[in-house]
Amino acid sequence: MLIWRDEMRQVLKDEGMLIFFIIVPLIYPLLYSWIYNNETVHEVPVVVVDQSHTSLSRQFIRMCDASADVKIAYYAQDLDEAKSLVSRQLVKGIYLIPSDFETNVNRMQQGVVSVYCDMSLMLTYKAIFQTAQLVSMQMGAEIQTKLGGHFTSREEAIAARPLDYADVAIFNPQGGYGSFILPGVLMLILQQTLVLGIGMSAGTARERNRYHQLIPVTRPYQNVFRIVLGKSLCYFMIYAIMGAWLVIAVPRLFHFPQLAAWQPLLTLMLPYTLACIFFGIVVSCIVKYRENVMLLMVFVSVPLLFLSGVSWPQSNIPGFWQGASWVFPSTFGIRAYVRLNSMGATISDVSTEIWILWLHVFLYFWLACVVYGYQIYLARHDAFWRYIDMKRRRQQRQG
Numbered sequence: 001m002l003i004w005r006d007e008m009r010q011v012l013k014d015e016g017m018l019i020f021f022i023i024v025p026l027i028y029p030l031l032y033s034w035i036y037n038n039e040t041v042h043e044v045p046v047v048v049v050d051q052s053h054t055s056l057s058r059q060f061i062r063m064c065d066a067s068a069d070v071k072i073a074y075y076a077q078d079l080d081e082a083k084s085l086v087s088r089q090l091v092k093g094i095y096l097i098p099s100d101f102e103t104n105v106n107r108m109q110q111g112v113v114s115v116y117c118d119m120s121l122m123l124t125y126k127a128i129f130q131t132a133q134l135v136s137m138q139m140g141a142e143i144q145t146k147l148g149g150h151f152t153s154r155e156e157a158i159a160a161r162p163l164d165y166a167d168v169a170i171f172n173p174q175g176g177y178g179s180f181i182l183p184g185v186l187m188l189i190l191q192q193t194l195v196l197g198i199g200m201s202a203g204t205a206r207e208r209n210r211y212h213q214l215i216p217v218t219r220p221y222q223n224v225f226r227i228v229l230g231k232s233l234c235y236f237m238i239y240a241i242m243g244a245w246l247v248i249a250v251p252r253l254f255h256f257p258q259l260a261a262w263q264p265l266l267t268l269m270l271p272y273t274l275a276c277i278f279f280g281i282v283v284s285c286i287v288k289y290r291e292n293v294m295l296l297m298v299f300v301s302v303p304l305l306f307l308s309g310v311s312w313p314q315s316n317i318p319g320f321w322q323g324a325s326w327v328f329p330s331t332f333g334i335r336a337y338v339r340l341n342s343m344g345a346t347i348s349d350v351s352t353e354i355w356i357l358w359l360h361v362f363l364y365f366w367l368a369c370v371v372y373g374y375q376i377y378l379a380r381h382d383a384f385w386r387y388i389d390m391k392r393r394r395q396q397r398q399g
Contacts, residue, residue, distance in 0.1 A: 003230030003231060004231075004233050007201070007234040010204070014200070014204060020197035021235075021238050021239075022242075028189060029185075029246060032182065043071040044069060044124045045071050045074075046064070046094065046128060047075070047085045047095075049078060049079055049094060051098055054102040055102070056111075060136070061097075063135045073090070073091055074090065074091060079094070092117065093116060093117040093124070095132060098114070115132045183310075183341060184310040184334040185305065187333045188330050189246060190247075190276060190333075191328070192298075193242075194276045195276070195280040195297050196298075198231075198277070198281055199292070200287075200294075201284065202285065203287045203291070224373045228365065232277045236277060239277070243269050257342040259340070259342065264340050267347055268333070268353075271354060271357035271360070272333040275357050275358075275364060278360075278361060278367070279364045282367045282371060283297075304331070305334075307322070
C-alpha cells in the first residue's frame, strides 16, 4: 500500500503525469471525434479545364456538378491556371477534358477525362475521383444503350447493365471516416497515454534519485511483487475510469457504432488494460529522462494504427511486420474492440485476441518482475560499494 500511495501521490502532484493520465484521455478523443464528426464531405470545389467545348463535355460537367459530392466552382483556360487555383486552395481538384473527347467517343474509341486531386486530404480525393468515375460509367451506359438498336426499354436496361447488383455497405453504411477509424484510435490512445505516463514516472524517479537509480534503497522497495503490484494497482484504478470513458462514453457522445453490451466490453478491457500497464512498466525501465518516452511512443503511434489491420488490410501487411505488431497489446485490443463494437461480433469470435491479451498480461508481468528485480540488484550493488567507499574514506580521515 505504501508503494501505491507514493505512486498515486506522484500522479496527482506531477503536472506531466496528470496531462497524460487525465487530460489527454479526456480531451484528445473529444477533439479528434469532433473534427471528424461530419464523417463525409460534400460539395468539394473543383475547377474544369474544358478543351473540347462540345455537348458531350458539357453533359459530363453538368452531371458532376449535379452530384452531392462535387461542386464545379471555376472554369480555367488551361492546366496551368487550374493548378494555380489548387495551389491557392480555392479548389481541391481538376477535371481536364481533352479536345478529342467527343471525337474519340463518336469514333467508337475510348474517351478520356483526366482527374487531378489534392492528396492532402483523402476524403476530398475520394469525393472527386469517385464522382468522375460514376459519371463516366453512367454516360458510357447511356451511349451504349443508344448504339445498341434495341426495341424495348427492358432490352436497353439489360444491355446497359447486364449484371445488376445492390451496393450495401456493411458496418459503416455512411462510409464515414469517424465510424471507420476512430474506434481503433480510442483504443490506441489508452495504450499510448498509459505508456507515456508510466515512462514519465520512471524518468522522474531517476532524475530525483541522487544516483539515478529507478528505485530507492528502502525496505518497501526491496520486494519485486510489492513494487509491480503497487504501481499497477495505481494505474489500473485510474484507467478503469479512463477506459470506460474512451470505449463507452465517447462513442455514445458522437454516435459511433455501438453493437456490444457492457459484458463483452468488460471481458476485453480487463486484459487489455492490464497488458498495457505491465507493458508500460517494462518499457519504463529503459527510460533515463522524462522526455525520452515521448520521443519513443509518439513516433510509433501511427505505425501501430496501421499494423493493427484497421486502416490497412491485415492480409497485405508483410509477415515480418505482422510479427512485430504482436509485441504491442494495441494490435489485438484494437482488432477485438472494432469487431465487437462496430461489427457485432461475439466473445467467441474474438476469443483468440482475448487469449493473446491474457498471454500479454502474464508475459509482461513476468518481464516487469524481472526488470525490477534487476533494478533492486543494481540499487543494492551500488549501495554496497558506496558504503565500502564511505567506510574507506572515513578510515583514511581517522588515520
